[in-house]
Amino acid sequence: MHQVMIKMMVTVVIVFTICWLPFNFLMIMKLPSSWDLLPYFWFAFHWLAMSHSCYNPIIYCYMNARFRSGFILVLHGVPGLQQLCCCIRHTPPAIARNVGSSVALAGEMNRMYGAASALRRKQAGVRVRCHPG
Numbered sequence: 001m002h003q004v005m006i007k008m009m010v011t012v013v014i015v016f017t018i019c020w021l022p023f024n025f026l027m028i029m030k031l032p033s034s035w036d037l038l039p040y041f042w043f044a045f046h047w048l049a050m051s052h053s054c055y056n057p058i059i060y061c062y063m064n065a066r067f068r069s070g071f072i073l074v075l076h077g078v079p080g081l082q083q084l085c086c087c088i089r090h091t092p093p094a095i096a097r098n099v100g101s102s103v104a105l106a107g108e109m110n111r112m113y114g115a116a117s118a119l120r121r122k123q124a125g126v127r128v129r130c131h132p133g
Helices: 002-028 038-050 052-063 065-076 093-099 102-124
Strands: none
Touching: 002 038, 002 052, 038 052, 052 065
């Protein structure tokens, strides 16, 4: 279990380094402002650095079953998405047991009581909290 987590964290750090190193290298270099390609390199390296935030969820989803289960549960709550995506259409309801978080609780409560019940709780000022334990 710890080896998988360490492998995932090392992957995140490597991807972070690959994404941010070119931009930081460009910022540290003393390049002449008359260089015609500077704006293009700056844009490409800046885009690569900012795109790093898109890669973390992909890494977590690929390497962590709990994250993947929680993500699928969240997708179940998006109206109309179940007809479009085959991977969440046939997901077993027992997936909530794998998550162990407030996402699972919210998904189960939505299935059990429906959206109307959630609206009544909101209007009544009732807050549902799940403390991991």
